[in-house]
Amino acid sequence: MLECKNINSFYGKAHILNDLCMSVDAGTVVSLLGRNGAGKTTTIKSIMQMVVPKTGQVTFLDRDITGWPPHKVARMGLGYVPEERRIFTDLTILENLEVGRQPARDGSIEWTIEMLFEIFPNLKERRNNRGKELSGGEQQMLTIARTLMGNPKLLLLDEPSEGIAPVIVEQMAETILNLKAQGVTVLISEQNLHFARIVADRAVIIESGSLKFDGTFLDLDAQPEIQGAYLSV
Amino acid sequence: MTDVLKTDGLSKSFGGIRAVHNVNFTVAEGELLALIGPNGAGKTTCFNMLMGQLKPTSGKVYLHGEDLAGLAPREIWRKGVGRTFQITGTYQSMTVIENVQMALISHHKRLFSILKYAHKLYRDEAMSLLELVGMADQAERHCAILAYGDLKRLELAIALCNHPRLLLMDEPTAGMAPKERIGLMQLTTDIVKNRKISVLFTEHDMDVVFTHAHRIMVLNRGELIANGTSEEIRNDARVQEVYLGGGHLFEKDEDQINA
Amino acid sequence: MSLLIAQFLTGLANAAALFLVASGLSLIFGVTRIVNFAHGSFYMLGAFIGYSLMQVLPGFFGFWSSVLLAGIAVGLIGVIVEMFVLRPIYKAPELFQLVATFGVILVIQDLTLMTWGAVDVLGPRVPGLKGVVRILGEPVPQYDLALIAITPFVLFALWYLITKTRVGILVRAATQDREMVGALGVNQAWLFTGVFFLGAALAGLGGAIQLPKGGADLLMDFNILAAIFVVVVIGGMGSLPGAYLAAVLISVLNVFGVSYIPQSTLVLMFVVMAVVLMVKPFGLLGREEVAGEHGQVGEPERPFKPAGKKGRIIVAALLLLLALLPVFGSSFAMVLVTDIIIFCLFAASLHFILGLGGLVSFGHAAYFGGGAYVAALLVSSAGTPMELAFLLAPLGACLAAVIIGWLCIRLTGVYFAMLTMAFAQLLWSLVYQWDEFTGGDDGLVDIWPSPWLAETEAYYYLTLIVGVGGIILLRHTAHTPFGYALRASRDSSRQAEATGIHTKRVQWAAFAFAGSMAGLAGALFVFSKGSIFPTELEIARSFDALIVVFLGGVKTLSGAVVGGATLELVKDYLTRFEYWRLILGVLIIVIVILAPDGIVGSLRKLGERTGLLREAEVSK
Numbered sequence A: 001m002l003e004c005k006n007i008n009s010f011y012g013k014a015h016i017l018n019d020l021c022m023s024v025d026a027g028t029v030v031s032l033l034g035r036n037g038a039g040k041t042t043t044i045k046s047i048m049q050m051v052v053p054k055t056g057q058v059t060f061l062d063r064d065i066t067g068w069p070p071h072k073v074a075r076m077g078l079g080y081v082p083e084e085r086r087i088f089t090d091l092t093i094l095e096n097l098e099v100g101r102q103p104a105r106d107g108s109i110e111w112t113i114e115m116l117f118e119i120f121p122n123l124k125e126r127r128n129n130r131g132k133e134l135s136g137g138e139q140q141m142l143t144i145a146r147t148l149m150g151n152p153k154l155l156l157l158d159e160p161s162e163g164i165a166p167v168i169v170e171q172m173a174e175t176i177l178n179l180k181a182q183g184v185t186v187l188i189s190e191q192n193l194h195f196a197r198i199v200a201d202r203a204v205i206i207e208s209g210s211l212k213f214d215g216t217f218l219d220l221d222a223q224p225e226i227q228g229a230y231l232s233v
Numbered sequence B: 001m002t003d004v005l006k007t008d009g010l011s012k013s014f015g016g017i018r019a020v021h022n023v024n025f026t027v028a029e030g031e032l033l034a035l036i037g038p039n040g041a042g043k044t045t046c047f048n049m050l051m052g053q054l055k056p057t058s059g060k061v062y063l064h065g066e067d068l069a070g071l072a073p074r075e076i077w078r079k080g081v082g083r084t085f086q087i088t089g090t091y092q093s094m095t096v097i098e099n100v101q102m103a104l105i106s107h108h109k110r111l112f113s114i115l116k117y118a119h120k121l122y123r124d125e126a127m128s129l130l131e132l133v134g135m136a137d138q139a140e141r142h143c144a145i146l147a148y149g150d151l152k153r154l155e156l157a158i159a160l161c162n163h164p165r166l167l168l169m170d171e172p173t174a175g176m177a178p179k180e181r182i183g184l185m186q187l188t189t190d191i192v193k194n195r196k197i198s199v200l201f202t203e204h205d206m207d208v209v210f211t212h213a214h215r216i217m218v219l220n221r222g223e224l225i226a227n228g229t230s231e232e233i234r235n236d237a238r239v240q241e242v243y244l245g246g247g248h249l250f251e252k253d254e255d256q257i258n259a
Numbered sequence C: 001m002s003l004l005i006a007q008f009l010t011g012l013a014n015a016a017a018l019f020l021v022a023s024g025l026s027l028i029f030g031v032t033r034i035v036n037f038a039h040g041s042f043y044m045l046g047a048f049i050g051y052s053l054m055q056v057l058p059g060f061f062g063f064w065s066s067v068l069l070a071g072i073a074v075g076l077i078g079v080i081v082e083m084f085v086l087r088p089i090y091k092a093p094e095l096f097q098l099v100a101t102f103g104v105i106l107v108i109q110d111l112t113l114m115t116w117g118a119v120d121v122l123g124p125r126v127p128g129l130k131g132v133v134r135i136l137g138e139p140v141p142q143y144d145l146a147l148i149a150i151t152p153f154v155l156f157a158l159w160y161l162i163t164k165t166r167v168g169i170l171v172r173a174a175t176q177d178r179e180m181v182g183a184l185g186v187n188q189a190w191l192f193t194g195v196f197f198l199g200a201a202l203a204g205l206g207g208a209i210q211l212p213k214g215g216a217d218l219l220m221d222f223n224i225l226a227a228i229f230v231v232v233v234i235g236g237m238g239s240l241p242g243a244y245l246a247a248v249l250i251s252v253l254n255v256f257g258v259s260y261i262p263q264s265t266l267v268l269m270f271v272v273m274a275v276v277l278m279v280k281p282f283g284l285l286g287r288e289e290v291a292g293e294h295g296q297v298g299e300p301e302r303p304f305k306p307a308g309k310k311g312r313i314i315v316a317a318l319l320l321l322l323a324l325l326p327v328f329g330s331s332f333a334m335v336l337v338t339d340i341i342i343f344c345l346f347a348a349s350l351h352f353i354l355g356l357g358g359l360v361s362f363g364h365a366a367y368f369g370g371g372a373y374v375a376a377l378l379v380s381s382a383g384t385p386m387e388l389a390f391l392l393a394p395l396g397a398c399l400a401a402v403i404i405g406w407l408c409i410r411l412t413g414v415y416f417a418m419l420t421m422a423f424a425q426l427l428w429s430l431v432y433q434w435d436e437f438t439g440g441d442d443g444l445v446d447i448w449p450s451p452w453l454a455e456t457e458a459y460y461y462l463t464l465i466v467g468v469g470g471i472i473l474l475r476h477t478a479h480t481p482f483g484y485a486l487r488a489s490r491d492s493s494r495q496a497e498a499t500g501i502h503t504k505r506v507q508w509a510a511f512a513f514a515g516s517m518a519g520l521a522g523a524l525f526v527f528s529k530g531s532i533f534p535t536e537l538e539i540a541r542s543f544d545a546l547i548v549v550f551l552g553g554v555k556t557l558s559g560a561v562v563g564g565a566t567l568e569l570v571k572d573y574l575t576r577f578e579y580w581r582l583i584l585g586v587l588i589i590v591i592v593i594l595a596p597d598g599i600v601g602s603l604r605k606l607g608e609r610t611g612l613l614r615e616a617e618v619s620k
């Protein structure tokens, strides 16, 4: 469904992604693992074309999206949940959700605000509060809900469990599995191996911007040296 | 043991929302105390009231028995309270070491000095603090491009500049890899021991909390619902329901399942 | 009583155009974060285009279609400006775009002059609304009543658009974080263009609709600029009902002011603004603006260190060259360099608070002109010796900066900028209207230096030593703990406050220091010219410094000096042409687009890219 072929991304002169190749198959949940600064966020941004890879190709649903403006990428059905949350602090929760709303796409679930409130009850309570009045965790929930409003086919989650209470993380794991059951594909960047293990079918490990491992968790368990070298667990 | 910090009926409402309600607790000397609770429970709000960023709607905060009412954060800082933030706020235009030097300059009350170059002042002291938190090799890097985890470490170094007696840490290990989390908390534990500092911290990573905290308080919807040791908190039905959940996300349980 | 009511209605009618233009400005600022200096120019274009259309379209419907068409035409001009001038520089540091819009002002001024000539035109009377209605016996023009009736509808329509519709929500979201809005699937480029169209169209409408009351002339762009800024700020940034209230308040007070205290007209609105901001720091209906809350625009400033050996050698060589100028240069060259150094010191002092402190002052001329007037008044009224007057000038400016700073520092962002402008304007009108003491419009003349400094050459050396000394002092201070504390307060006031820094006090001190340095430049200025006029206190003077700082590069230490020298030189050359504004405007726009980091910043980047300069430590 999504494929990155030999992408190289830079911040100014700093070479961050180094000939990175990876792919995500339709209907699966793939977790992107790696140490701090390994390049997980940069990978996700490169897929969204918020950082445009200097060389290499990103294809989504068999179309080359390299160099597209991000809004077109989003309209193709890629939903991006940023690590730093980036909610609209002056807008209410309902308005934040409205910004994310996109017309339904065939072949993906059509999310409604009620469905999202069911997953994130905190948001329901605060629906008319401005973004800046939310706690850190509530903001994180809002970010995910906002992106789901776009009815994405592939969801890019950048460290969604960060700063979220364990109960909610559990619910989030359920939600992700739920999404998967409904046909949404997910690429999730994570530091929390336990969480990744619960939700993901496949692990992709990167280090210094290149691929170091790609396989199931069973494969990963069979290679403890990889875990030791690249995950610092 | 004497109490470093004591709150008395601390409350805060935002409009109609009771973010914190009648919270009473003490922090003892040399204690590593965790404040946990669901998102939006009021932890950060509590911190903001302790250090003067917010004015409580009612209630008092005492530091070594002294009432802190009406003091600005900078004044509370001078009384020996350091803090790290949930959302970091380091000086983006400076290098890592300059960030620390800035706090040292403030500590030595030389903010208005215009004779010497700032980047030459207290360099060694700053360097040793950076060494302490494992950031010495990044001392000359531009702060704006640091990884999030490293920012958290830097904040800790800055917070230590004025030799605080109490350290408030809001999600100190957020954004870090598991091993680094343990490392940072180990470091904090050592600092607590060596420098006789008390630490009050919030955290959503239960591995960190259960391994390192001497005592844990649980906040839910602005009210304290539990207070005790790791064991007590872990087995508290109410806490499990509102916060911990089934618990299959922690290392320990995972190991038990495997075993 | 009836007269009062009639006057009130006149004020209410005058508020119509003011509100239309101001709401457009507010909209554009709200979404794009661009302080659109060219908004007055859109207003002027609306008036002229409307006028031309009214000549061809007759009758009642002809009039109103002309108004609408003028609005649309100006909206399209706005679109052109947005697409070709502003779009390339959205990634530049915040507020940089105002330099580009300043270029647009100059271009539009000369284009208007070319098209319509240098005559004032009178607007037509509106067919069907030529008469008056008697209200309590007083005649009130029908057209005024029409305006009073129309405005609330416009207000409601705009308010509905912004708060209730999806487009409005997107617009407000984009105000804060355009990139994220884009990542959510919204084509934000068009959103911006749309907003610019609407904002410019409102200004054009305002210009056309006031034709029957005011006509059109070539000065109306600058004349309304201050007023609409004031309206937007009094109302509260981004609040449409606030802008309406403020427009009414200002217009009505103005009508009364003209009738009862004529000498107040120049300052009235600034006094109102100052009072409102001191009571309600975010305007009547505005909400708190947190600086830097709108997503990081452009890359963060880089750390800097005092110049290395190479840099010092270059500067020393340059200074040596300047010191030798009297030997090989003409006296004309000396006068030019004197002017340049004075201007550079002025700009550098603004850069100190603007670049390092993030305090955008729109009224820095108050301290430059203030210092100059202090010196001139001491000499002319008190017979003080020149040397003493020269030394007291920066002190006087410092005193003014201490007082004004104390009042302004509590505000942040655009509110701070506007309040500083208000006080500068206050000072200006004081000087302008207090004839007996300050000479008013005629200024003060015969303020020459003491005999030992009277020669061009001697004064040149004085300027070189004092001016360059001042610049070096400012630079040195940037590297000291004080300069660092100032930057810390800008980067993160929360962190600074939590580590013992009294941010407001640091900023206040910096403001006073920058004020004294501007005063020093003013002292150098007055004795080099031998005279001083109120123009040195004008908004335009403050803008000059502002433009130069941005053009040179806010995020660099030498930006102000390089920008100042460049602009002064270019201006000196260009002013000999008839349409020099057009050329200068285009030049500014081109520089802005080619060098989005300012001249110094962009040269440095170019140097790094080509390997001529060593790259600052960015990555390992």
Ligand SMILES: Nc1ncnc2c1ncn2[C@@H]1O[C@H](COP(=O)(O)OP(=O)(O)OP(=O)(O)O)[C@@H](O)[C@H]1O
Residues within 6 Å of the ligand: A011, A012, A014, A016, A034, A035, A036, A037, A038, A039, A040, A041, A042, A043, A083, A191, B145, B146, B147, B148, B149, B175, C619
């Ligand atoms: N704007 C930037 N300019 C320069 N370097 C950057 C920038 N943003 C990130 N980097 C660098 O790029 C590298 C990869 O960063 P990235 O954010 O992709 O890592 P990550 O794997 O997401 O880490 P984390 O787990 O901390 O989120 C890091 O070394 C970081 O310092």
Ligand SMILES: Nc1ncnc2c1ncn2[C@@H]1O[C@H](COP(=O)(O)OP(=O)(O)OP(=O)(O)O)[C@@H](O)[C@H]1O
Residues within 6 Å of the ligand: A126, A132, A133, A134, A135, A136, A137, A138, A163, B014, B015, B017, B019, B037, B038, B039, B040, B041, B042, B043, B044, B045, B046, B086
């Ligand atoms: N300025 C404010 N105005 C209105 N409500 C606020 C404001 N600040 C916080 N709140 C509300 O107060 C509650 C407590 O927020 P707080 O930030 O203290 O939570 P927290 O315990 O730190 O949560 P988290 O773990 O998610 O960071 C939240 O429900 C939040 O929405």
Ligand SMILES: [Mg+2]
Residues within 6 Å of the ligand: A040, A041, A042, A083, A158
């Ligand atoms: Mg990341």
Ligand SMILES: [Mg+2]
Residues within 6 Å of the ligand: A135, A136, A137, B043, B044, B045, B086, B170
């Ligand atoms: Mg919090």
